[in-house]
Amino acid sequence: MSFQDLGLSEALLRAIADQGYNTPSPVQSKAIPQVLAGRDVMAAAQTGTGKTAAFTLPLLQNLSGGARAPKRGCRALVLTPTRELAAQVHENVTEYSRYLDLRSACVFGGVKINPQIDRLSRGVDVLVATPGRLLDLQGQGAVDFSALEILVLDEADRMLDMGFIHDIRRVVRLLPEKRQTLMFSATFSGEITRLAGGYLNNPVKVEVSPANATADTVEQWVYPVDKKQKPALLSYLVKANDWSQVLVFTRTKHGANRLSQQLEKSGIPAAAIHGNKSQNARTRALGDFKLGKVQALVATDIAARGLDIEQLPQVVNFDLPNVAEDYVHRIGRTGRAGAAGRAYSLVSADEADYLRDIEKLIRQNLPREEVEGFVPDHTVPDTPPAPTGPRQPNRGRRSGGGRPGQNGSGQQARQRSGNGGNGGNSSGNGNGNGRRRGGRGRSGGASQGGNRSAS
Template identity: 55%
Template structure:
């Protein structure tokens, strides 16, 4: 969501949202809805199915979370049950949606929980047994609990499929269809996808009834608020160049992308050895380690988060000023997803990419997709030269000693939790 002047006539108060939700939105510091929020919220409140084509960073989570909470609050009953299901492809995105529900539903008498794999299922099952209104889940863990009759979806009124194309890429569509079979025949359905490949169109046609279609900039169109530059460099000098780029304090809320998990670990260690607090996040990390890294990055205890493409979608961290592509992705669409982590919700951002000789074809594919040349920076210290490999980078001593502690996990972040109204139906355990 974009911040703006409260005197504007195009704020959230014109979208039909309740006073309790508007209060929560104001307390979160938001005034102006983004285009996807402005176009999606009224028809969802009217009970329409919705097909949203929106890439990350456009505010789509609030586009479904705000009206979803209002619809459920208007029909709250004494017997809490799962009345809304949000399916999402990754643990990180599920946890972040849970945080959004906590933020926007803080003044409502509604409960939610988040379930995903990679952590103990016991607390998740306990939350389900206590009774919730909104369930946010990844397909695998949900199907497991469904098969063992630990969750009941017979009374779901609203289904949200988020990042549908990502679920397709990860092979989850068969699981999604199995989940849908466990739902009532009729429910309001909202489907969001950054791209619309044919299989997603077929899925939408089978699930949605007379949907309203809303769309933001196409995936081939990076947001205009992101300045893009490319540095041509020999592979052996990439680490040196990265340290130079991160030397500017203005770049100290930076997301660095590596093509491989091992590469991400090596980059994080390099930065840490040179006094730049960093951590890596990828699929081989435990859920606890990933959560601690994300929380440390959000709180500013980590200057840099090094990620594989696991974090290219669904990572929702405010204030990322720079994205650095240490390795160019071999899929041009991935580049657009990566750089969409900055320049979000009206802010400006910078995307810097390193390109060695072997990656020139990847760069050409990216420029072909986005329809323009990316500005090349020629006056840097490590232009490609064909000279022998540079010596290894020697660590600089860190000021103040070792790594700062990540600190305790924040409520609702990266672990199962529920949002509730103060003085709700019962006290939390």
């Protein structure tokens, strides 16, 4: 199937071609015709599968040719949970509408409100917003929803996780009852289903992957390590494997600041991005990362969704998240649009319960690999076999780039802990076939052969 087969206009097809895309992803193939038909849509798909284009493209087509938005008005509203995601969605809107006579704006907190008020005063066709700033603008009379035709709730599950449910309800009460509503989420949790029941009218359900599945294009490893050795191990991995770009997740804002400073001291250009940083600082750090000026971007979960970095080769969980679902969203920053990606988790013994929850959620037993010189005093225990189901445990599958490289001395004496052949604890003295590694070879971020899907 091609984008032409979905019924998109020539103007949109030109914009898609400009971005280098030629084949729609599964969620795009299923959602776009339904949105074009004017149906309410409730879509669930894992991170990195092209959800943004799945609603942006048909939304723009449905708006094209219509009446102009009145002053302070908007015809389509896209609500997102974070500033970074709002900026990314607006960038997509701008790219895909380049051959259409449509106006758009993006509003979020952390920056001056007056330029946003001025932009909205002329009316916009598409408004991308975070809930808090949108309500501030509405309270000042800067935005009018009387002409609204389409509402999109993007990353709806994340908005609920972040406590935006009351803001969402306040916004929806301001909107016309007669509208098209689209809800995009990573999962169809019970809470999401209840939310959809209140706001969507007989929606079409689109689901293209198992709930909480990780992308097949992302290879995953666990590196057991003592907690105090984590910064040194991360520095070693970056240098030994010549990683030019790595996104690192920490659990706390203070931890992100501290780790970025430690990386800088070890000679690795780094920056931190989290909620306490000003919006200008966050935008600058992300821009420098994309340009290659920053080698390691250290982030809290505020960046787990909304960061769209083309062909990001690897993600590192410096700390495991205490909510298992966040692991899926974190590693979804790599392996996007069909590209290969790698995810590494530095796991100390005190995080064993978090790891167990993650493996149970994704129904995979992640391979453990010890790094020479960083073998922990306390082994991270193996997880019991994952529940049987549609996704079977992935035991060390590799793709792209062949076997990992040798360490500095050329030795390849490695011992893998976990996934033992006889099911015992194979932390070096069990019955499993283990490996101890001296370093991993370069990780490629290049897209695998084949067609690209729109992001």
